[in-house]
């Protein structure tokens with residue numbers, strides 16, 4: 001057991017790309033936690049996909065030993081929190097397990113939307129906050145301006161902000177000293193009954209479910225019989241360890257300490273983040289206040305391109321779900337796409353990550369249907385139903401009114417692009433709630449329908465601001481609006497995977513754009529193909545794909561057989577990515593492209 005006074009627990013909060021992972025790497029490196037030869041860049045981003053995309057998805061933890069200038073040795077527990085909006089719930093839960101935060105702000109960029117969102121979570125969790133100005137090696141760094149901005153916008157004292165370069169290592173020793181001298185030690189009572197917080201859990205193929213805990217009071221040892229207070233389940237602790245960041249066994253953990261255990265738990269779903277863990281025999285009297293479970297807000301269908309891959313898709317989805325309790329799925333059948341799954345995600349990035357992993361790690365070709373939010377249908381008989389899939393929309397004569405989820409979006413953007421951002425928000429049915437300035441940056445707060453944001457809002461926002469805007473959102477609740485289901489018919493057959501819920505006033509425009517896009521995306525066939533958008537029985541937009549005249553090899557005059565063969569092979573490979581609808585083949589890419597609103 002480590003003395004409480006010798007422990008510091010902290011997290012790093014930052015906007016995406018401001019250098020959180022690089023700083024974590026430096027702290028680990030400077031304290032010799034990982035041998036130099038094992039040091040991979042961005043040690044903590046464990047999944048390949050994360051490393052590739054440079055984003056941190058699953059919060060991770062590392063225990064660092066640090067001999068401070070006062071001659072004493074400290075145990076520093078760093079909890080790495082994810083930076084993306086979709087994973088905000090993970091930020092909030094890991095915050096409750098520590099007493100302080102390093103607030104990293106890129107000195108060339110200043111405070112961004114996620115800096116604000118994350119630091120407010122830290123403030124909510126009563127953290128002591130140490131501001132750190134990163135990237136001062138860059139000529140564009142403006143540490144003094146950024147200091148002033150932190151004070152103006154966030155409202156915390158930044159006079160002692162630490163200038164660093166996580167890249168070169170400059171200032172890192174000051175950060176380590178500040179963790180010890182400026183952050184508080186944890187509190188707790190070693191002689192009290194065990195009270196530990198379940199911070200996170202994940203599935204390890206060799207060990208089964210690994211549970212990360214923060215001990216509040218009491219002691220936990222290997223072999224202990226423990227009880228999860230929310231679920232009532234009882235387990236024996238098989239293995240107790242700390243993360244450095246690989247697991248190193250430890251005999252016991254006391255108050256203020258952070259570690260992991262395994263206990264023959266079968267699924268991640270059997271563990272509830274925020275649950276209180278205590279001893280079976282001598283339990284603590286009162287559980288810790290729990291967390292809100294994270295609920296999926298974006299749904300879409302995933303179907304195998306090749307119907308024979310259905311079982312493989314099921315296996316892959318089950319495996320991924322083992323490790324991600326916030327990802328939900330149920331079987332779905334579509335007239336057009338056959339058997340697949342309706343899946344729920346925390347947001348669009350979460351959706352993309354899961355789809356990418358299915359395609360890459362499990363080598364599956366997938367069709368993703370239009371992402372949709374959960375609409376609330378108030379039926380005439382008083383029943384309230386949740387609609388996860390526009391294809392399930394009941395007959396309108398039974399529906400009294402429809403409500404949709406709204407979000408509060410905070411967008412930070414340099415002045416020059418403000419006009420485009422306001423227009424984008426207006427186009428997406430946004431209602432302005434606030435508009436303020438901090439230096440040459442504006443902060444716009446909008447009330448927006450989530451449905452207008454889930455598809456390509458980030459992409460559009462980035463493109464209209466050349467990447468300078470940052471964005472964060474919170475769910476606000478449901479509101480009634482004039483929403484209708486729009487179906488798409490290809491060759492007079494409805495393609496259920498393309499149906500969407502839209503605002504009545506925008507249905508014509510959306511319908512027209514979708515028909516035009518499909519006209520481009522669907523290759524010509526031997527016959528004319530009408531593409532129509534319809535509400536109920538009424539067609540609101542129409543395009544026609546003309547019949548094909550030439551065959552693909554017509555361009556290859558003369559006897560260039562190899563070229564001809566190549567073309568035919570290419571066409572064959574292209575076919576694999578097509579899906580048959582009645583007599584028409586629709587390429588897989590059409591399902592996503594047709595729904596983009598950028599025109």
Ligand SMILES: Nc1nc2c(ncn2[C@@H]2O[C@H](COP(=O)(O)OP(=O)(O)OP(=O)(O)O)[C@@H](O)[C@H]2O)c(=O)[nH]1
Nearest residue numbers: 017018019020021022054055056083135165166167
């Ligand atoms: N020049 C310079 N570049 C830096 C510094 N710190 C980080 N970077 C670079 O900035 C980029 C983002 O750094 P990351 O550490 O991945 O940022 P992050 O905040 O962890 O990003 P997420 O994990 O995605 O939230 C990387 O390309 C780093 O190499 C610095 O001090 N100076």
